[in-house]
Amino acid sequence: MARSVPPLNPLHVFEVASRVGSFTKAAEVLSVSPSAVSRQIAALEAFLDVRLIHRSRDGNVLTEVGEEYYREIAPAFETITLATDRIMRGQDSAPLNVRVPSTFAVRFLIPRLSEFRTEHPGTNVRIATGFGSVDFVREDVDISIQVGSGEWLGTESRMLFANWVQPMCSPKLFKDSRPIRTLDDLLDYRLLISANRRNDWVDWVTAAGRPDFPLARMEIIEFPNSMLAYQAAVDGLGVVIGQIPVLGPEFAALALVRLFDKPIRQGSYYAVWRAETGPSRKARQFLSWLQRQLDPVLAKLVQNPAAA
Numbered sequence: 001m002a003r004s005v006p007p008l009n010p011l012h013v014f015e016v017a018s019r020v021g022s023f024t025k026a027a028e029v030l031s032v033s034p035s036a037v038s039r040q041i042a043a044l045e046a047f048l049d050v051r052l053i054h055r056s057r058d059g060n061v062l063t064e065v066g067e068e069y070y071r072e073i074a075p076a077f078e079t080i081t082l083a084t085d086r087i088m089r090g091q092d093s094a095p096l097n098v099r100v101p102s103t104f105a106v107r108f109l110i111p112r113l114s115e116f117r118t119e120h121p122g123t124n125v126r127i128a129t130g131f132g133s134v135d136f137v138r139e140d141v142d143i144s145i146q147v148g149s150g151e152w153l154g155t156e157s158r159m160l161f162a163n164w165v166q167p168m169c170s171p172k173l174f175k176d177s178r179p180i181r182t183l184d185d186l187l188d189y190r191l192l193i194s195a196n197r198r199n200d201w202v203d204w205v206t207a208a209g210r211p212d213f214p215l216a217r218m219e220i221i222e223f224p225n226s227m228l229a230y231q232a233a234v235d236g237l238g239v240v241i242g243q244i245p246v247l248g249p250e251f252a253a254l255a256l257v258r259l260f261d262k263p264i265r266q267g268s269y270y271a272v273w274r275a276e277t278g279p280s281r282k283a284r285q286f287l288s289w290l291q292r293q294l295d296p297v298l299a300k301l302v303q304n305p306a307a308a
Contacts, residue, residue, distance in 0.1 A: 009040060010040040010044035011044060012077070013030065013044075014073075017041060017060075018074075019074065022059065038055075052069060095125065095126040096123055096125050096126065097126050097128065097140055097142045098141070098145070098286065099127075099129070099130050100127065102129040102226075103225065103243070105127060107230075107246040108246045109145075113125065116286065116289050119289060120285055120286075125286065130144075133272075134272060136273075136274050142279075142283050143271055143279060143283045143286065144271070144273070145272075147163050147266070147267050147268065147270070148267050154274070154276075155272045155273065156272070157272045160268070160269040160270060160290065160291065163245060163266050164265055165200065165242060165243050165265075166204065166241065166258055166264065167239050167240070167242075167258070167259040168233065168242040168256045169189075169238065169257065170233060170255060170256060171254060171257055172236035173236050183260070187214070190220070190237065192220075192229045192237060192240040193229060193241070195223065195225065197229075200266075201215055202215065203266065208260070234250060234255045242258075244263060
């Protein structure tokens with residue numbers, strides 16, 4: 001047999017109005033109009049087929065049935081409130097687990113993370129590094145920052161910024177060699193690549209209209225990750241295909257200079273979370289803060305990399 005459960009929103013409005021003693025005060029608590037409070041209580045009375053509140057010019061008074069009904073339902077709302085507060089306090093104390101590529105962590109996120117802690121002192125952010133798409137089933141991750149198309153099974157995502165890449169090197173590299181002005185000038189230099197971005201040079205020379213460029217004849221040094229490859233480029237070891245959005249400080253300090261005028265786009269940086277749960281309140285705060293971190297210089301690089 002079906003249980004007699006009244007409409008919950010009118011029931012909540014009745015509980016608040018009974019507790020605070022007037023429709024006007026209830027409207028203030030609920031951020032609605034007094035007429036909306038009256039309509040909700042009328043809907044509850046219609047469902048119960050009984051008068052709960054006497055309405056008059058002198059005010060609104062609970063009927064005998066209304067008083068008894070309020071006494072019985074009030075403890076239930078108190079229980080719901082306490083249970084909800086307990087869950088929310090538990091969520092507030094748990095860390096926000098964020099997974100990011102190591103290069104993004106070092107070059108972009110960590111230098112700015114103290115600003116987030118200042119803005120949200122009660123939120124502890126736990127950083128883990130990883131390349132590629134996250135497995136939310138196996139990994140304890142609330143939100144993942146990753147590069148791709150934005151389409152990963154079982155997830156939802158928000159694009160943060162486009163991932164533009166192009167060749168770059170340290171000005172130190174030109175001290176003992178002639179400058180690099182054309183693609184063929186690269187033949188006199190060493191190329192640097194990352195193990196998780198092995199196709200960067202092939203993709204770039206193809207996009208530059210030189211798929212026949214003899215990369216196989218050149219000296220190439222491979223590093224375990226992009227962070228080490230970029231540091232090797234800063235130290236003058238060779239030429240690397242660099243991700244423009246995460247290397248803004250190196251450009252500003254002239255530690256790296258961009259070669260040629262041919263940036264290409266390799267997907268975008270996305271924030272990714274479980275589709276079935278959606279981002280938590282803390283995750284939404286983190287994403288809102290992260291989106292604001294694109295300072296004017298970096299925003300210029302991202303939006304118009306060829307002109308920056």
